[in-house]
Amino acid sequence: MAFLQASIYSNVLEMEVSVNVILPQKTEKKIGTATKGNLTDVPVMYLLHGMGGNHSVWERRTSIERYVADLGLAVIMPSTDLGWYTDTRYDMKYWTFISEELPTICHELFPQLTTNRAKTFAVGLSMGGYGALKLGLAKPESFCAVASLSGAVNLADRMEDLLAVRGKDFWEGIFGPFEQVQGSNNDPMFLLDQLVKSGKTPPNIFLCCGEEDLLLYGNKKMASALTSNNIEHTFETGPGNHDWIFWDAWIQRVLAWLPVEK
Incomplete structure (x- = not known):
């Protein structure tokens, strides 16, 4: 595998953005480091961080590079x-960046990446789990499968819980007034309803959450909504809290679930 650290300029955000990239590279087997090396139509996974993280956190807290080496x-x-x-109220368009601009930039810089929906995935934890599910529900034509690990996937129904993390000014700077989040494009439940009404083919969805995690309730409610709408999905729980012990273990389960050639 090749591990690249890049600084790209975002015209949407009007700033430099850091991106870490793992790319398949043909290598000979040496001390357990053999890797698959297809150099065209390469499947791609956008792997999103949570609050307090950044572009480096998945690489530092898990063995993600090793986990994808044979995929x-x-x-x-x-x-x-x-x-x-989210396209925030303080005029930083993170949704437009992640859903539109970043894929375009990545395909310009790495033309070996697939443009095939069937080989394009979004995965994230916590805040990133919210982002990955949002991508799948709002951009079903672009993503074949999405996975949320301990995601805040029903935040519009539990906005008061967010106040335990940051103050109201922080959240309203992102989403606007609390009472306006439910039923908006920042509400995954609303996006699910819109997707069903559109008749578009939904992505496969994977939800998981630790049994000791405060976000378990919201994940159960989202899983129930997916079932009620006959959306293909997997929902699993297991021992664990909102931490990297859980996420390092479950990202391996997600990778086994993704429809990539094993």
Whole structure:
């Protein structure tokens, strides 16, 4: 595998953005480091960080590079600050960046990446789990499968819980007034309803959350909504809290679930 650290300029955000990239590279087997090396139509996974993280956190807290070595899978890990994958009220368009501009830039810089929906995935944890599900529900034509690990996937129903993390000014700077979030494009439940009404083909969805995690309730409610709408999905829980012990273990489960050639 090749591990690249890049600084790209975002015209949408009007700033430099850091992105870490894992790319398949043909290598000979040496001390357990053999890797798959398809150099065209390479499957791609956008791997999103949570609050407090950045472009480097998946690489530092897990063995993601080793986990994907035999999958021939490219991994794009961008830094999105604390923007919640949303076009914020303070005029930082993180949603437009992650959903439109970043894929375009990545395909310009790495033309070996697939443009095939069937080989394009979004995965994230916590805030990034919200972002990955949002990508899948709002951009189903672009993503075949999305996975949320301990994601805040029902935040509009539990906005008061967010106040335990940051103050109201922070959240309203991102989403606007609390009472306006539910039923907006920042509400995954609303996006699910819009997707069903559109008749578009939904992505496969994977939700997981630790049994001791405060976000378990919201994940159960989202899983129930997916079931009610006959959306293909997997929902699993297991021992664990909102931490890297859980995420390092479950990213391996997600990779086994993704529809990439094993």
